[in-house]
Amino acid sequence: MIEFALASFVLIPLFVGTFQFGYTFYVYNLLCTQMRAGARYASLKTFKGSGVDAFKTSVKNMVMYGNPDGTGTLIEPGLTAGQIDVEVKSAAGVDASATVVPSYVTVTTINYSVNAVITSFNFNGKPIVRFPYLGRYAPAE
Amino acid sequence: MDLGRMYITKNEAQSFADSAALYAAQLLDGTPTGLTNADNAVATNPNKWNFGTSAFSGTITEYSADGATNWQTSDKVTAAQALNIRYVRVTPVVSNVALFFLPVTGTSTTATVKAQAVGGQVLLGCTTCTSSTSSSTPPGGAGSSSGPPVLFPYSPIANVNATSSSGLPTSGDPFGFTPGTQYDLKWPTSATVGTLGNNKVPCAGDNNAAMVNRESGASSHLGEIVLNSASAISNDILTLDDAVGVSVSIDQSVNPTTGDKNKEVKALNDRAAQDTDNSSLTYANYSGNGRRLITVIVNNGFADSTGAAYSSDKQAIGLGYAQFLLLPTGSYTQSGGANNPWCAIYVGPSPSVDTPKTGGGGANGRGVGVVRLTH
Numbered sequence: 393m394i395e396f397a398l399a400s401f402v403l404i405p406l407f408v409g410t411f412q413f414g415y416t417f418y419v420y421n422l423l424c425t426q427m428r429a430g431a432r433y434a435s436l437k438t439f440k441g442s443g444v445d446a447f448k449t450s451v452k453n454m455v456m457y458g459n460p461d462g463t464g465t466l467i468e469p470g471l472t473a474g475q476i477d478v479e480v481k482s483a484a485g486v487d488a489s490a491t492v493v494p495s496y497v498t499v500t501t502i503n504y505s506v507n508a509v510i511t512s513f514n515f516n517g518k519p520i521v522r523f524p525y526l527g528r529y530a531p532a533e
Numbered sequence: 534m535d536l537g538r539m540y541i542t543k544n545e546a547q548s549f550a551d552s553a554a555l556y557a558a559q560l561l562d563g564t565p566t567g568l569t570n571a572d573n574a575v576a577t578n579p580n581k582w583n584f585g586t587s588a589f590s591g592t593i594t595e596y597s598a599d600g601a602t603n604w605q606t607s608d609k610v611t612a613a614q615a616l617n618i619r620y621v622r623v624t625p626v627v628s629n630v631a632l633f634f635l636p637v638t639g640t641s642t643t644a645t646v647k648a649q650a651v652g653g654q655v656l657l658g659c660t661t662c663t664s665s666t667s668s669s670t671p672p673g674g675a676g677s678s679s680g681p682p683v684l685f686p687y688s689p690i691a692n693v694n695a696t697s698s699s700g701l702p703t704s705g706d707p708f709g710f711t712p713g714t715q716y717d718l719k720w721p722t723s724a725t726v727g728t729l730g731n732n733k734v735p736c737a738g739d740n741n742a743a744m745v746n747r748e749s750g751a752s753s754h755l756g757e758i759v760l761n762s763a764s765a766i767s768n769d770i771l772t773l774d775d776a777v778g779v780s781v782s783i784d785q786s787v788n789p790t791t792g793d794k795n796k797e798v799k800a801l802n803d804r805a806a807q808d809t810d811n812s813s814l815t816y817a818n819y820s821g822n823g824r825r826l827i828t829v830i831v832n833n834g835f836a837d838s839t840g841a842a843y844s845s846d847k848q849a850i851g852l853g854y855a856q857f858l859l860l861p862t863g864s865y866t867q868s869g870g871a872n873n874p875w876c877a878i879y880v881g882p883s884p885s886v887d888t889p890k891t892g893g894g895g896a897n898g899r900g901v902g903v904v905r906l907t908h
Binding site: 410413414417418420421424425427428431432493494495517518519520522523524525526527528529530 | 551578904905906
């Protein structure tokens, strides 16, 4: 009993620390996968001049749910649309629009916090994934 | 913990590989310079590892003509081979992932993590295009894994005298075209050689007696194929992608249809406007998203270069597939009615059609359908 009590001073923090980092790594790994899926989807999705917001919403849904409609189960625990940043830029780094031709897409996080029980880890701008824009540019639609 | 980091690194490397392969594949233009540009695109890709803090180094970038065999780094690719390169394989290698706990089991203090992606310029429609001549209703096409590629509903006339694909020249451009030159998607009625821009004068590459002779006898067949209604053709022009388009086999009639369907002008201009590069007039300078790039079947016309008509069963026979670049939006007009030609810029014969007469390059590049990850 005494031995366990003494050992627990080492073991419990070790187990808790392992859990915290292990869980955070798990979430971050999942986040990497979903960000890439979102960026790939965005890189091929038609960019309509009048539907920039809808474009970004569907990309965020792809990140959160694995489909552009936003149906099914949330893949990433606790991740909200407001914590995902989708940017579609021209080669010069200007936001794409009905008059600015898209060149690349970037998907990343905005202050996404992972609750690892004892402490939280905050991800802001990480992971960030950038893909060339290869979709159909439809400024008149 | 260490395994978790390795998994994350692997994931980050995969994002890098996917992105870099796409960026690099966009730059393959059939020249050694294109390979150098692709190498640079991989080297400067902004995606990072180590929780987004470290740039990738030691990445292996290799090239292949078919996306499956004979992968070589750019320094090993000859200029002749570069002409056929359409695929790039990116393999990021992270050889210094620090391990903190696993070494107590006797492992190294660092681990090596790899990922891989293949990006390529692929034809629209089919993944393994073949040139079946066995059926008048060709297999393949939209959404198929084999058969003829999905095609634009127009067919330019080749600048060679041939009544089948076996009659194409074995050296030089198989269709007698010059990359970078404009040819007629749609011919003007009663075409005559003259000053470019005038009524009834065809596009620059066709503005000569031999080509006008080949088109003579076309009657009201001006360039459209397979589809008849203006709305169907317009829809095909606008929506042609991996799943929509017409299919015609080589050595079969391209099924020319009749009429000057001026409603198609809007569709052509709208499609051109959907491209992220809506200004380049050569494929060498082109850097768009592929909307202006189209795959067509080239036919032999209705007569030879002297104007001697082919027999009816030898007219408008598909000789091979080719890539063209549509002109920038606004270039297609209907002010002259059927007197206007509608031109497109020749890029090169199509790359992945399984015949010895196609798959060549072209001074300005390979000709692409779209850039996609293939692995």
